Amino acid sequence: MFVWIVFAAVLFLSLAFLFHHPYFFQDVHHVLFKLKLRRLVRKYYQTNYTILDRFFDVVKAQPDKPFILFRDETFTYRDADELSNKAARVLLHTGLVKQGDTVALFLGNEPMFLWLWLGLVKLGCSAAFLNYNIRSKSLLHCFNCSGARTLIAAEELQDAVEEVLPSLSEQQVSVFILADRCTSPDFKSFKDKMNQVSSEPIPKNLRSHLTLQSPAVYIYTSGTTGFPKAALITHSKLWSLSLLPPVSGVNSKDVVYVSLPLYHTAGFLGFTGSIEMGITLALRNKFSASQFWDDCRKYNVTVIQYIGEIMRYLCNTPRKINDRRHKVRLAIGNGIRADVWKEFINRFGNIQIREFYGATEGNFSLLNYSGKIGAVGRDTYLHKKYFPYSLIKFDVDKEQPVRDSAGFCIEAAKGEPGLLVCEISMNAPFSGYVRDLQQTEKKRLHNVHKKGDLYFNTGDLLSIDEDNFIYFQDRVGDTFRWKGENVSTNEVADVITLVDCIKEANVYGVTVPGLEGRVGMAAVKLSEGQSFDSVDVFKHVENLLPAYARPRFIRIRSSLDVTGTFKHLKATLVEEGFNPNQITDPLYFLDEKDKNYVPLTADIFNSVTSGKVKI
Known part of the structure; x- marks a missing residue:
């Protein structure tokens, strides 16, 4: 009888505990799995086992398994090995690329992107992934800071390369175009050379210097x-x-669909994650809302990758009778709004969504493994113990953490937005930015909780609710996110002020109902004696800025407010938005059809906010 009483008591206490802590087992399992993967990486560290080594092992174990599905072509793991050998040999035979070099890749989503990266690592080299949307000064800057002396570009991007060719030639940069032949002596063809070289393995000694600390x-x-x-x-x-895919629930039988740019971390980890698990990747050259589900059916896709914009675009497509006729069971990504999340699963079926939080250069990540709509993860004792992080109070106006009388940061309260900072350690290193020590140091936060400690400053505000779910709130500083891209306000301002009629510009992001992220807007002060040349400004931003970075709204101001250290004040401008019914300053709207900045009328404002005009 006593045994049954004890059993009943234990059962009652266990049920009571689980009632108050329903996510306990999920929380523990997640931390244990992350610790297991950390130990795995440590083991790889000791043996210098790279993703390339894993690729070789998969090629040996399953050479005929489909690896890349692209359009109507199928490339096996053996094909990928041989084609990347050919790409490597072209570079090797030219004598222009040597062990330890960096080569810049300027191309879109296509298998050649993958063969080139694999080939470069086989040569003991690294790659710099250039955003194929950038042009002119931005393109040159990105190329130069990589330290590369070789550029490989897609044939359709040759015009963009020709814009900066004088500077590249001055630096004696070698430029390959992914074509069978080139008419210009300034470029070297590439594809024809791949047909002429052997697909035999690349000598291992060429990469013998590589370690897990190598780029x-x-x-x-x-x-x-x-x-x-x-x-x-x-x-x-x-x-x-x-290792994000296996943490998120991807298994060895899955087929992953990647339509995100490979030059982005999210897209590229879809590729390397597929290698890690030895699975098949269906690659799309560019996201298409109308073709998305047809692709998923065509390739028997079971896992998709997303950013918030993708999910919204899919929900905005016309409803079809076969919306739920697919094999997709899992979606991995970030930036999805709660309302879009609900609409997506209601329309397309009970697909598990694994929203994660992380930064390319960061040393920490969060994963919503419980499926709580809107959250990016959970705040638990175990997770914080083994992967130390904090949400600290942040003064938005001063753009710095709030510190107490002892000089240490103050943790944000439950429900209060706080700056996410993550401890920098051997387990969570921060490598920083190449050739930019000043910006690297800005991301390091000293003496956060005790003297001498060091944390990574994410630049993001998050909050924790009463149930310990973590939610993304906003970015701080001079960056906003639009169309899945981070837009640097300073870069956009630098470009705008090159126009003769504009003397000064303050760029920021404003919210538009129904849209993720923030839409670019610029408050500008005109040059003395000049009027606003709307056509010239349009041509200028169209030529020098990628589409996602072009300000959709321009506000003409007689003066721009600054701080005591001459930094532009943005908070009030952001709050005021772009409503012509409330703003007396002249407002303009970027009209792509008219190729002009047109006066922002009440009718245009209503059309934009109601979704009738797409931006």
Whole structure:
């Protein structure tokens, strides 16, 4: 009888505990799995086992398994090995690329992107992934800060390369165009040379110097100020990124669909994560809402990758009778709004959504493994113990953490937005930006909780609710996110002020109902004696800025408010938005059809906010 009483008591207490802590087992399982993967990376660290080594093992174990599905072509793991050998041999035979070099890749989503990266690592080299949307000064900046002396570009991007060719020629940069032949002596063809070389394995001694601390790739991020910065991704960091899919629930039988740009971390980890698990990847050259589900059915896709904009675009497509006729069971990504999340699963079926939080250059990530709509993760004792982080009070106006009388940061209260900072350690290193020590140091936060400690400043505000779910709130500093891209306000302002009629510009992001992220807007002060030349401004931003970075709204001001240290004040401008019914300053709207900045009338405002006009 006593035994039954004890059993009943234990059962009652267990049920009571689980009632108050319903996510306990999920929380523990997640932390244990992350610790297991950390130990795995440590083991790889000791043996210098890279993603390339994993690729070789998969090729040996399953050479005929489909690896890349692209359009109507299927490439097996053996094909990928042989084609990347050919790409490597072209570079080797030219004598222009040697062990330890960095080569810049300027192309869109296509299998050649993958063969080139694999081939470069086989040569003991690294790659810099250039955003194919950038042009002119931004393109030159990104190329130069990578330290590369060789550029490989897609044939359709040759015009963009020709714009900066004088500067590249002055630096004696070698430029390959992915074509069978080139008419210009300034370029070298590439594809014809691949047909002429052997597919035999590349000698291992060419990469014998590689360690897990060696650069694997440079991926660009806007950070918080200035031009895009090249974040160093070591082979160790690449392992950490590549293990996100298994943490999220991907298994060895899955087929992953990637329509995100490969030059982005999210797209590239879809590729390296597929190698890690030895699975098949269906690659799309560019996201298409109308073709998305047809592709998923065509390739028997079971896992998709997303950013918030993708999910919204899919929900906005006309409803079809076969919306739920697919095999997709899992979606991995970030930036999805709660209302879009609900609409997506209601319309397309009970697909598990694994929303994560992380930064390309960061040393920490969060994952919503419980499926709580709107959250990016959970705040638990175990997670914080083994992967230390904090949400600290942040003064938005002063753009710095709030500190107590002892000089230490103050943790944000439950429900209060706080700056996410993550401890920098051997387990969570921060490699920083290439050739930008000043910006690297800005991301390091000293003496956060005790003297001598060091944390990574994410530049993001998050909050924790009463149930310990973590939610993304906003970005701080001089960056906003639009169309899945980080837009540097300083870079856009630098470009706008090159126009003769504009003397000064303050760029920021404003919210538009129904849209993720923030839409670009610029408050400008005109040059003395000049009027606003709307056509010239349009031509200028169209030529020098990618589409996502072009300000959709322009506000003409007689003066621009600044701080005591001459930094532009944005908070009030952001709050005031772009409503012509409330703003007396002249307002303009970017009209792509008219190729002009047209006066922002009440009718245009209503059309934009109601969704009738797409931006």
